[in-house]
Amino acid sequence: MESIAESFQPVDTSSLVDKVEANLVQLLRDRKLKVGDIIPTELDLSKTLGVSRTVAREAILRLRMMGLIETKKKKGSVITSPDIFGIMSKSMNPHILDQDTLKGIFEIRLALEIGMADFLFQRIKPEDIEELKEIIKNEPDTSQDYIFHIDHEIVFHGKLYEITGNETLKTFQKMLLPVFDYVHNSGLLKKQTQIHKFVSHKGLVDILENGSPELFRNAMRNHLENHFARLFE
Numbered sequence: 001m002e003s004i005a006e007s008f009q010p011v012d013t014s015s016l017v018d019k020v021e022a023n024l025v026q027l028l029r030d031r032k033l034k035v036g037d038i039i040p041t042e043l044d045l046s047k048t049l050g051v052s053r054t055v056a057r058e059a060i061l062r063l064r065m066m067g068l069i070e071t072k073k074k075k076g077s078v079i080t081s082p083d084i085f086g087i088m089s090k091s092m093n094p095h096i097l098d099q100d101t102l103k104g105i106f107e108i109r110l111a112l113e114i115g116m117a118d119f120l121f122q123r124i125k126p127e128d129i130e131e132l133k134e135i136i137k138n139e140p141d142t143s144q145d146y147i148f149h150i151d152h153e154i155v156f157h158g159k160l161y162e163i164t165g166n167e168t169l170k171t172f173q174k175m176l177l178p179v180f181d182y183v184h185n186s187g188l189l190k191k192q193t194q195i196h197k198f199v200s201h202k203g204l205v206d207i208l209e210n211g212s213p214e215l216f217r218n219a220m221r222n223h224l225e226n227h228f229a230r231l232f233e
Helices: 016-030 042-049 053-065 084-089 099-115 117-123 126-137 150-164 167-186 201-210 213-223 225-231
Strands: 069-072 076-079
Touching: 016 042, 016 053, 042 053, 053 069, 084 167, 099 167, 099 213, 099 225, 117 150, 117 213, 126 150, 126 201, 150 167, 201 213, 213 225
Parallel strands: none
Antiparallel strands: 069 076
């Protein structure tokens, strides 16, 4: 028999402003509004949704803070292209993120670096190969008993992101670096292991110069094995 407590329906604790904000976001989707399009005024929203202008104003303000809209003279509020990474960067502080989120971000970077192979092969230039060769000249031989050196990783992998020519990817990588560094040193992962038959940075450069995207993907996965070993039990 169902108890009295079990018969209660969950209480909707969202505020009126939350609901108006959600309705406004849904309105933008339903009308397929694009950058530059004008959104309804506070007065129109308050009448349509049956709320006060104060509530409508607060909902619009939230969208403005999210970078979804901006105010134009003589036009009112219009759709704008949000600075997604600018918004994300404000909360991408490893000290305030929980462990699951930190590990998730760590894994995202690993996936990105394995997945960038085709972009690299499409866009790499001879001068990029030469610059990568200069970078690895300053690194120790890591073909055996590899232990992760974050300074070398940042320089080398940062150059790979640059070669992709994808500004969004480059910006995202810069945001991920502090988290990646934090997780590496925080004790959230298992201790580093020694890996033999390891594909070094030099090996990756050789493949970029003479190989294929498929070879590079496999080599990069091997190169990152130390990180995967620390993630998986």
